[in-house]
Amino acid sequence: MSMIDKMSIMGIRAFGPDDRDQQVIRFQHPLTLLVGPNGAGKTTIIECLKYATTGDQPQNTKGGAFVHDPKFANETEIKAKVRLQCRNVQGHLIQVERSMMAIQKASSIQFKTLDGVLSKKRNDEVVHLTSKCAELNKQMVEELGVSKAVLEHVIFCHQEESNWPLSEGKSVKQKFDDIFAATRYIKALEEIRKVQKSQKADLRDNKVESTHLKVHCEGAAEKRRNLQTTETKLQASKVSVEKITQQIKPLETHIIELRGKQSKIEVMSGQVEATKSRLQQMLDDEKKLKSRIKNTFHGTDEQLAQLQNDQEKIVDRKRSQQLDCERQLQPLEEQINDFSKQKMKYSVEQGKLQQVVKNAEEQRKHRDELIRGSSEEYNISLPYIGSDLSSQEATTFLHL
Numbered sequence: 509m510s511m512i513d514k515m516s517i518m519g520i521r522a523f524g525p526d527d528r529d530q531q532v533i534r535f536q537h538p539l540t541l542l543v544g545p546n547g548a549g550k551t552t553i554i555e556c557l558k559y560a561t562t563g564d565q566p567q568n569t570k571g572g573a574f575v576h577d578p579k580f581a582n583e584t585e586i587k588a589k590v591r592l593q594c595r596n597v598q599g600h601l602i603q604v605e606r607s608m609m610a611i612q613k614a615s616s617i618q619f620k621t622l623d624g625v626l627s628k629k630r631n632d633e634v635v636h637l638t639s640k641c642a643e644l645n646k647q648m649v650e651e652l653g654v655s656k657a658v659l660e661h662v663i664f665c666h667q668e669e670s671n672w673p674l675s676e677g678k679s680v681k682q683k684f685d686d687i688f689a690a691t692r693y694i695k696a697l698e699e700i701r702k703v704q705k706s707q708k709a710d711l712r713d714n715k716v717e718s719t720h721l722k723v724h725c726e727g728a729a730e731k732r733r734n735l736q737t738t739e740t741k742l743q744a745s746k747v748s749v750e751k752i753t754q755q756i757k758p759l760e761t762h763i764i765e766l767r768g769k770q771s772k773i774e775v776m777s778g779q780v781e782a783t784k785s786r787l788q789q790m791l792d793d794e795k796k797l798k799s800r801i802k803n804t805f806h807g808t809d810e811q812l813a814q815l816q817n818d819q820e821k822i823v824d825r826k827r828s829q830q831l832d833c834e835r836q837l838q839p840l841e842e843q844i845n846d847f848s849k850q851k852m853k854y855s856v857e858q859g860k861l862q863q864v865v866k867n868a869e870e871q872r873k874h875r876d877e878l879i880r881g882s883s884e885e886y887n888i889s890l891p892y893i894g895s896d897l898s899s900q901e902a903t904t905f906l907h908l
């Protein structure tokens with residue numbers, strides 16, 4: 509629980525602005541009673557407590573009325589300061605200091621709020637939070653663990669406003685709502701309902717999804733098991749493949765050797781085939797030769813050799829005779845050639861002459877027609893009318 513230890517006031521309302529005017533109030537626990545005559549400053553102390561904790565000045569003090577009046581001090585400038593020392597909700601010592609300034613102008617007082625500072629011990633080190641860099645009022649609410657509404661309307665309630673529970677219902681309700689943070693609570697409830705609703709929807713979706721996921725999980729587990737089995741099989745297969753590969757290696761070498769042998773055998777079988785076909789050819793030749801042999805020789809090999817020798821000599825002689833004949837034949841062939849050429853020449857001449865004869869025959873026929881035509885025209889009787897005219901007859905006709 510938070511607790512107020514002491515507070516010093518300077519330059520607020522009737523409290524003077526000089527250092528010697530500074531008043532320090534030590535609060536007793538569990539209860540402190542402020543007793544004094546009217547105008548002694550009891551209300552001011554409560555106002556200062558509220559100001560120090562919430563940062564709020566009393567109502568109707570805008571324009572610097574909360575600060576000690578400069579006219580009273582015969583000063584143009586008054587600096588007011590409230591310093592409050594207390595224990596926060598964790599029991600740690602904290603101190604808050606707030607300052608204001610009132611400057612006397614010709615016809616009015618200018619008011620300024622100066623920086624506030626919250627000092628706090630953290631790990632044996634004093635940390636200062638200024639109102640420049642932190643939200644001092646919010647920080648104080650957190651430190652004291654009491655809401656601003658409670659500080660304002662309950663703990664440090666101004667005497668002039670202490671009758672608020674008797675005021676009209678709407679404002680009473682508003683204050684109670686603020687004190688009990690009902691508005692926030694209602695908002696929070698609404699928010700919780702919204703979140704609950706959305707989470708229920710999410711939950712429904714998640715349930716459906718989880719059903720699907722369960723199915724997927726089971727499927728995945730099944731697949732994982734299958735994968736494991738397959739991997740085991742694969743491993744075993746790899747081992748056996750390795751073994752077989754090792755066994756195959758010498759076999760491959762053997763196969764290479766066998767292939768070499770096979771190609772040699774193929775070459776040899778080709779040679780055998782060729783030999784066989786040659787043999788067959790020779791057998792056929794032998795058969796043919798044997799069929800052409802009319803008289804079988806029954807003598808010895810030497811006699812056969814002698815006979816062959818004789819035959820070769822005869823063949824040589826015949827060849828020499830053939831050569832002689834060929835030599836004699838050559839001029840005869842040349843003569844035949846010349847004769848052929850002459851024959852060709854005569855044939856050409858014969859053709860030409862035949863053409864001349866044909867032309868002469870046509871001219872003669874033409875001549876005969878002319879003679880017959882003339883004899884008919886001039887009524888000349890011809891002895892050989894109707895048959896071809898001889899040259900002499902034609903010449904005779906021309907000399908008539």
Ligand SMILES: Nc1ncnc2c1ncn2[C@@H]1O[C@H](COP(=O)(O)OP(=O)(O)OP(=O)(O)O)[C@@H](O)[C@H]1O
Pocket residue numbers: 520521522523544545546547548549550551552553573574575576577580
């Ligand atoms: N701006 C100011 N400058 C100087 N003095 C001021 C200023 N405002 C108020 N005062 C004086 O401060 C005193 C107010 O004191 P306060 O109201 O705190 O006394 P109180 O003890 O609460 O009196 P009561 O018992 O009548 O409520 C008054 O004497 C008033 O004249």
